[in-house]
Each structure stands twice: as C-alpha cells, then as structure tokens.
C-alpha cells in the first residue's frame with residue numbers, strides 16, 4: 399500500500415521576469431524564451447521524483463514572475479502541477495502575478511486550474527516610483543489587472559506594496575495605502591524598500607544619484623501602515639503582513655512556524671526531517687543537472703538542536719501572536735526560559751517583548767526594531 403507522508407507546503411519557483419527591477423536580488427533572470435520549455439520539463443522531472451510520496455496543504459507558485467510565461471507555457475506549467483499534486487484538495491493554492499504580464503486568457507487558465515489565491519505585485523500606485531523601481535506596469539494597469547482578476551472570480555487576492563522610496567513623503571505613502579484599500583484586497587504585504595548589495599539601487603545610492611530615507615522616516619511609514627490598516631479591519635499578523643479575518647497566508651505561515659516544505663525549481667529551498675537544502679540557483683546548470691540526473695542540491699544544513707531552537711523562536715516572533723512556552727517546547731524540545739532567560743529579561747525590561755510566562759511576542763516597539771530584537775536570540 400502506498401502511504402503518503404504529509405508535508406504542509408510545496409513551493410514551485412519560476413525564475414523568469416520580463417526585465418530586472420533595480421532593487422531586486424531575488425533568484426530571477428530576464429526571460430529567455432528558448433529555455434522555458436526545458437525549464438518546465440525539469441520541473442516536471444522533479445515533481446515526478448516525488449510523485450505519490452507526499453500530500454500537501456498549500457502550493458505556492460512564486461518567482462520571478464510566473465505569469466511572464468506565455469499562455470501556452472503557463473497552461474503547460476499548471477497541467478504539470480495538477481498531474482502530480484492533488485490541487486483540488488489543497489487548502490490554499492497561490493500564484494504570484496505581475497500586472498504587466500496578465501491577459502484574459504492567462505487569468506482564465508489560472509481560474510480553471512484550481513488556483514484560489516493571487517498575490518499581485520503592485521508595489522506602488524504612484525507612476526513616478528514604479529518607473530524608478532523599473533517596474534513594467536503603471537498604476538492604472540495594476541488596478542485594471544486587479545479588477546480583471548476579481549471579475550473572473552478570484553475572491554482571495556493579496557497586494558504587495560513597497561514603501562520608503564528615495565524622496566518618498568509620508569503623505570505619498572498614505573495615498574498609496576488609501577488607493578490600495580479602494581481595491582479592497584483580502585491581504586496586504588507592505589515591505590520597506592531594502593537596499594541589497596549588488597543591486598543597481600545600491601549603486602545609485604552609493605554614487606549619490608539617489609538618497610535613502612532616514613530610519614526615522616521609514617519608521618514613521620511603518621507605524622502609519624500598522625495604524626491605518628489596523629483601523630480598516632486588517633489584522634497585523636506578521637511584521638509586514640496584514641489580512642482580513644481568516645485570510646492570513648497559510649503557505650507563508652508554514653515558514654514562520656518552522657514546519658516542513660518542499661521547494662521545486664532553481665534556487666528553491668526545502669526543509670524536511672530537520673534538514674534544509676537548496677537547489678542549484680543557475681537556471682542552465684539546474685536544467686542540465688536534471689537532464690543528466692545529477693544531484694540538484696547546492697547547499698544543505700542540519701542545524702544543531704540549540705541553533706534550531708533559536709531559529710524556531712526567531713521565525714515565530716515574526717508573527718504578532720508570537721509563540722507560547724508550550725508550543726516552543728513541543729517544536730524545539732527546550733524550555734524557553736531555561737534557554738533564553740537572560741535575553742528575555744533584558745528585552746522585557748526594554749519594552750521590546752511581552753513575556754507573561756505563558757506566551758512571548760514582540761511589543762509594538764519591538765516590532766519596529768524586530769531585526770535587532772531577533773539578533774539577541776542568534
């Protein structure tokens with residue numbers, strides 16, 4: 399008898415984009431149409447290898463830009479996935495879309511494939527900043543794409559926004575948030591612009607062409623986001639994520655709760671049996687490794703138990719609900735106070751965490767300096 403092991407989440411990576419945004423350090427390349435078919439075959443090979451072994455609760459197709467594939471390629475990708483995964487019985491099936499790459503045919507293909515959650519990368523409703531970032535769409539095109547998705551029946555749509563652009567004023571960010579709410583999405587991810595080494599954005603700031611906002615200005619925007627969205631019925635459930643009740647992203651919650659997942663495609667991470675590993679990042683090398691039946695893994699690690707406990711806490715603190723002492727013990731095998739007693743005292747006194755002997759979570763002040771708080775547990 400074939401008994402399937404349950405793994406909460408499956409991630410499938412599509413590394414292609416129409417062009418490269420200036421801030422992007424994700425694992426993505428400008429689309430070379432000649433290798434898309436080979437890439438899709440490689441993905442099919444990977445899925446075939448796990449066929450029948452696992453069942454999943456969520457599937458997430460991310461990138462890159464999955465919808466940069468043309469109608470035929472996108473249809474092929476969705477068919478491959480449904481051949482090996484019981485997509486009709488998932489709790490959540492998400493795809494990332496870029497407003498500049500959608501067509502009615504593509505939206506219909508998504509709808510027919512059981513996808514029930516869309517994550518749309520709008521980033522800003524201000525054309526000035528969309529242009530600055532190198533996005534391939536205007537604000538109006540983003541709104542049109544959102545309405546087309548709604549019209550075709552998607553009832554669970556998440557919007558990605560970025561704030562903290564060079565020269566951006568708080569009033570401009572407020573306008574973005576208001577425009578976003580006109581669309582009435584179920585979920586909003588709002589990230590502060592990050593300056594990743596090696597990106598054109600960093601080159602432009604280093605050369606003085608662009609000026610980064612101050613930390614205070616970025617913090618004001620973060621605080622405003624939390625207040626504004628909180629008052630409009632969106633629960634602030636993770637540092638940068640807000641959802642209407644029951645619309646929290648189940649897939650990402652698996653990562654934050656340190657549960658198991660499998661990643662398919664170039665650069666995709668998997669985490670099973672306490673071991674984390676990553677696929678080859680270079681697309682051509684990945685395809686050739688699949689074709690030659692070589693190992694796809696370019697990195698793996700099995701953390702010592704104490705490090706794993708630290709990671710469990712750090713990830714859990716990203717959630718505004720934090721983690722209870724019991725959950726921490728069940729997941730890590732350690733008593734929270736025995737392992738981190740000193741840090742817990744210091745951070746509680748500084749007003750950065752709330753620890754009532756039962757549950758630990760970041761305070762509002764702690765959330766705004768979350769990275770520094772987390773460092774205390776490394």
Ligand code: SF4
Nearest residue numbers: 415418419422426462
């Ligand atoms: S669309 Fe997304 S993945 Fe592609 S280059 Fe822009 S930010 Fe990076």
